[in-house]
Amino acid sequence: MQRSDIIxxxxxxxxxxWRHSKCDLCREGCALGALQLSPQLLLDxxxxxxxxxxxxxxxxxxxxxxxxxxxxxxxxxxxLSSDKGIRTVxxxxxxxxxxxxxxxxxxxxxxxxxxxxLVPFAFGANRVEIRxxxxxxxxxxxxxxxxxxxxxxxxxxxxxxxxxxxxxLVTKVGKYLGPLSLPDRLSRRDLFHKxxxxxxxxxxxxxxxxxxxxxxxxxxxxxxxxxxxLLKLLRTFPRHTATCVTTENMPLASIAINSSCVGxxxxxxxxxxxxxxxxxxxxxxxxxxxxxICVGCKICQEACLFQAISILPTYELQSLVTGxxxxxxxxxxxxxxxxxxDFLGFEEEICPTCRHEQGDVALSLTRRG
Numbered sequence: 001m002q003r004s005d006i007i008x009x010x011x012x013x014x015x016x017x018w019r020h021s022k023c024d025l026c027r028e029g030c031a032l033g034a035l036q037l038s039p040q041l042l043l044d045x046x047x048x049x050x051x052x053x054x055x056x057x058x059x060x061x062x063x064x065x066x067x068x069x070x071x072x073x074x075x076x077x078x079x080l081s082s083d084k085g086i087r088t089v090x091x092x093x094x095x096x097x098x099x100x101x102x103x104x105x106x107x108x109x110x111x112x113x114x115x116x117x118l119v120p121f122a123f124g125a126n127r128v129e130i131r132x133x134x135x136x137x138x139x140x141x142x143x144x145x146x147x148x149x150x151x152x153x154x155x156x157x158x159x160x161x162x163x164x165x166x167x168x169l170v171t172k173v174g175k176y177l178g179p180l181s182l183p184d185r186l187s188r189r190d191l192f193h194k195x196x197x198x199x200x201x202x203x204x205x206x207x208x209x210x211x212x213x214x215x216x217x218x219x220x221x222x223x224x225x226x227x228x229x230l231l232k233l234l235r236t237f238p239r240h241t242a243t244c245v246t247t248e249n250m251p252l253a254s255i256a257i258n259s260s261c262v263g264x265x266x267x268x269x270x271x272x273x274x275x276x277x278x279x280x281x282x283x284x285x286x287x288x289x290x291x292x293i294c295v296g297c298k299i300c301q302e303a304c305l306f307q308a309i310s311i312l313p314t315y316e317l318q319s320l321v322t323g324x325x326x327x328x329x330x331x332x333x334x335x336x337x338x339x340x341x342d343f344l345g346f347e348e349e350i351c352p353t354c355r356h357e358q359g360d361v362a363l364s365l366t367r368r369g
Contacts, residue, residue: 004034004048005067011220012060012272013041014297021299029057029110031140051107053143056150059251059295060272061224068107070115070229076104077116081123088127089120096133097174103131110143115229117154117168121161122236128154131173149249160243160317161234221274223293227251231292234321243317253296254312254319255289256328261308262352263287263331263344267300276300277325284332285344291319291326306352 014021015037027035034047035054041062054063055070066072080086080102090103091112098105106112109132120128130151135141151168158167223231234240247253255276263285268278275294279286301309331344336351343351350358 004043004045005050005065006043006048006052006054006063007065008041008043008063009224010041010062011222012062012224014060014272014299016041017270017272018299018303021302023297025057025059025146026054026063029053029143029146031143049107051140052111053108053140055226056111056113057146060297061226061295064225068111070113070226073104073116074119077119078123080104081120081125087125088129089125090129090131091116092131093133095138096131098131108140108143110140110147112147112150113226114150114153114157115226115233117150118157118161118230118233121158121163122233127167127169129169129171131171133173153250156243156245156317157234160240161237162239162241221272223273224295227273227293227295231320231323240318240321244314245317247296247311247313247315250315251296252291252315253294253298254291254315255294255300256310256312257287258308258310259346260306261287261329261331262306266303266305267309270299270303272297272299284330286327287329289326289328290323291315292321292323
């Protein structure tokens with residue numbers, strides 16, 4: 001039984017960073033149930049087939065692979081482009097029955113990422129063709145729900161780098177070869193493996209660091225391999241036109257901070273990539289945001305007790321290239337005129353606690369009236 005080649009960085013996982021996160025994209029997309037998110041992120045290395053779909057589905061970049069990572073597949077694309085002069089790069093499913101020495105075969109088309117759709121253009125191709133078979137009944141069928149989003153994102157990115165409409169072409173082809181052969185019952189080896197997995201899960205519940213030899217400290221912040229490669233790719237293109245996209249369900253976000261912010265470090269601490277930065281100064285606190293490394297996990301918005309953060313409906317894709325840090329807010333150090341407590345705020349003169357108490361009193365008087 002082949003051991004998994006998938007490496008996962010738990011410090012980037014939304015569920016690890018904030019236990020109330022409802023993110024379920026990787027587990028939902030794993031056809032064989034090799035991923036578990038509760039009580040801790042765990043990968044069943046014996047069940048995993050190295051399809052790499054988790055790499056595509058996770059916006060945070062938790063997963064990557066030394067054997068089938070985006071940069072490795074890019075090397076094969078580069079070989080086709082340089083050695084054979086291929087100008088149309090074809091992606092095919094390895095179980096589609098297609099036979100073509102000039103195609104890039106993936107375990108499932110659900111493995112495609114926005115990076116893989118861009119790579120061919122970086123090496124001189126003028127078109128990408130995706131040969132999509134009839135997938136009804138395929139083991140990986142449910143994994144394709146994410147592919148439409150990847151194709152949409154890829155089309156917007158190619159528009160930004162100046163490619164013509166239709167440069168990413170989807171072609172329907174024949175049926176796949178049939179589902180993967182999976183055991184109908186547990187073998188002796190699988191039975192012992194089941195016991196081992198259950199024991200691992202029990203230990204992980206008490207020792208969160210157990211089970212992943214690649215884990216960084218929980219609050220480490222860094223850009224995942226997938227986003228880092230996308231930023232590198234985009235900078236290889238000389239032209240970047242203004243292109244705006246909706247942020248709904250996208251691995252991107254533009255954010256704004258309102259006057260409810262109290263300057264606490266919750267959002268900047270929970271942010272997996274460090275896109276939000278809180279800097280202490282003598283007169284207060286400044287909050288900065290880097291849209292190029294934000295992956296749209298929305299932890300900052302969901303975890304803010306004061307509902308001070310909002311996700312804007314649109315995102316300018318050029319932000320991925322410029323890498324400019326945006327100044328979102330400056331909160332001043334103040335002394336509450338009512339209780340004399342020090343606090344951080346904008347123009348208000350009383351602290352959040354006193355404002356809350358005033359609101360309770362006003363509500364009580366309204367109800368009595």
